[in-house]
Amino acid sequence: MIYMVGIGPGKREYMTLQAIEAIENCDVIVGYKTYISLIEDLIKDKEIIKNEMRQEIDRCRIAIDLSKKGKNVAVISGGDSGIYGMAGLVYELNTKEIEKQEIKVIQGVTSSISAAAVLGAPIMHDMCQISLSDLMTPWNVIEKRLKLASEADFVICIYNPRSKGRSDHLKKAFEIMAEFKGAETPVGIVKNSGRMNQEEYIVEFQKMNFELCDMSTMIIIGNKESYIDGNKIITPRGYSI
Known part of the structure; x- marks a missing residue:
C-alpha cells in the first residue's frame, strides 16, 4: 500500500489528522530530504529513504518496489501531494506495472491556501495556480497561461517564483500580467508560509519587490476587485453589503 501524504506547509498544527495517522501506520517513509526533516519527530522509529531534488522518479519507483514487498509506504510531499507533488507521478508509474499497487492520496494544505490565510481573504473568488518553474513546462507555455489568466481577471497564485x-x-x-493587472492591484508575498521563519508582505502591483522572493515564496496577485485594508488583502465574492 502506498500513501501519498501531503504534510502541509511545515508545522505540525497545519497537518491533517489523516496525514499524521497515515505516517504512523506506515513502515517506510520516502521523500525529499527537506520535507523529511520537517516531520522527524513523527518518524523516529521508521525506515527512512530520502534523496535530493530532481530524483523524483527514483523516489517513486522505490516506493512502488517496497509496496510490492508488502510494506506500507508513505511518500511525503510538501503541501498537498496532488498539487505539484508526487501523487501524479506515482499513479503514472503504477499504470505501467503488471502488478498494480493500491494507492491512497492523503490531502494536505497547499502553499496558496496557507499563504491566503496569512494575507486575509485574497482568493475568495475564481483563482488559478501557476508555477514559474520551466524545468518540465516550456517557458512559452507558462507565458501563455500568465497572459490568459490575467486577461480573464483570475486571482493568480504563483508557485516557484524565483531561483538563482x-x-x-x-x-x-509581472511584465506579462501588467497588460491586464492595474498598478494598484494588491500583491501578497509570503515566504516560508506555515514555518518558523515565516515572513509576509503586502504591496501594490507597481511596487513589487522581486528581491524578496525565492523558491520558498508564495505570491498572490489579486483581481480587479481586490483591495488592501490595513495589513490584509480582501477579494470580494460579490455579496451585496
Whole structure:
C-alpha cells in the first residue's frame, strides 16, 4: 500500500489528522530530504529513504518496489501531494506495472491556501495556480497561461517564483500580467508560509519587490476587485453589503 501524504506547509498544527495517522501506520517513509526533516519527530522509529531534488522518479519507483514487498509506504510531499507533488507521478508509474499497487492520496494544505490565510481573504473568488518553474513546462507555455489568466481577471497564485537559475522569470511574469493587472492591484508575498521563519508582505502591483522572493515564496496577485485594508488583502465574492 502506498500513501501519498501531503504534510502541509511545515508545522505540525497545519497537518491533517489523516496525514499524521497515515505516517504512523506506515513502515517506510520516502521523500525529499527537506520535507523529511520537517516531520522527524513523527518518524523516529521508521525506515527512512530520502534523496535530493530532481530524483523524483527514483523516489517513486522505490516506493512502488517496497509496496510490492508488502510494506506500507508513505511518500511525503510538501503541501498537498496532488498539487505539484508526487501523487501524479506515482499513479503514472503504477499504470505501467503488471502488478498494480493500491494507492491512497492523503490531502494536505497547499502553499496558496496557507499563504491566503496569512494575507486575509485574497482568493475568495475564481483563482488559478501557476508555477514559474520551466524545468518540465516550456517557458512559452507558462507565458501563455500568465497572459490568459490575467486577461480573464483570475486571482493568480504563483508557485516557484524565483531561483538563482531563474532570477528574471518573476520580473518577466509581472511584465506579462501588467497588460491586464492595474498598478494598484494588491500583491501578497509570503515566504516560508506555515514555518518558523515565516515572513509576509503586502504591496501594490507597481511596487513589487522581486528581491524578496525565492523558491520558498508564495505570491498572490489579486483581481480587479481586490483591495488592501490595513495589513490584509480582501477579494470580494460579490455579496451585496
